[in-house]
Amino acid sequence: MYTADSPILGPQTAAMDQMSRYILSRPHGEYTEKDIADVIIPAYVRICLPVGVDPVLAVAQMIHETGNLTSFWSQRPQRNPAGIGVTGQWQTHQPANPSGWAYNSQRQRWEAGVSFATWADDAIPAQIGRLLAYALREGSETPPQRELIAKALSYRPFPRAFRGSAQTIKQLGRAHNPLGAQGAGWASPGHNYGEAIARIANQILAVPLS
Template structure:
């Protein structure tokens, strides 16, 4: 149903209950059934539908990036849904400015990445708007899409050359992106992995 060639923009292919059921059928970290059914999935669905992204794809990316909400970055207080700003930088001592860093108590080190105060007002809008920025070139947005992108990029900027560089899932991977950068690095099969999760959500497998 989905492949790495699937466009990021598209109509919803699964409902809130179906997407939530997929997450809940697997280990989902510290997040409760209420968190997932009443907050995380409905907000993804609403924001994606408003801007023309298939919510199934955005949630599939979140599931892939966070191990179905089980990762350090997905957990509170980070609430990072998609590796936003997670560059792989790490150090044992606190950085001079801890903004854009989080202390990982399991690894006893500071790691670079963006933390979000809430899922509904911060993390999910930052993810959806950033995904939209990858899909749409500057000037191709309608007013609702433009507002979503501007809101997202206040959390972490995106170079102008990256705008519209990934209209399909495959191009989210650096090695397939025309700019030589991307959401994931190297990201050889990044789009294919998201597509596989999305297919499982829709088919219920």
């Protein structure tokens, strides 16, 4: 059973089939069953396990952040799994340098955020590496963890001072991060961020095994 105080690092607790079926049982944007069951979920497990991140929590974060893959930023060609770089900044005219921006045709405006070329090789590594950066102090990583963090931070920088400031999913919310006053935290204010992720993770665990 997950709670807001569950650690980011941990073993896999649900089968890939449970994670896929949870997503597929709800509206899931433009993504097909093959996209979800054969590409996205296997990539989460493949990337999470060698570096010690609980894939159920990573998938639950993605579901929470993207509205179960229905949000604008999660759709192709953005493929943003967790609001990475989506700061709320927007403008009606095209930026002089559109890198780091995407045109939201639903809202008819340009919005700041990071887009990713693929899920398996870009988007998911960026999310998992960023989770590792929050969970681990600099210098405490294994070589695979260090490599994934470096890859994630190549898409969007991460302040060195924030390293290791969130060992639990609750601390990913700025309101509960010990460095939140300095800007640390995945979600802002994120009062119930950990609870929301834990709730989804527990719902995934409750999906019957086929």
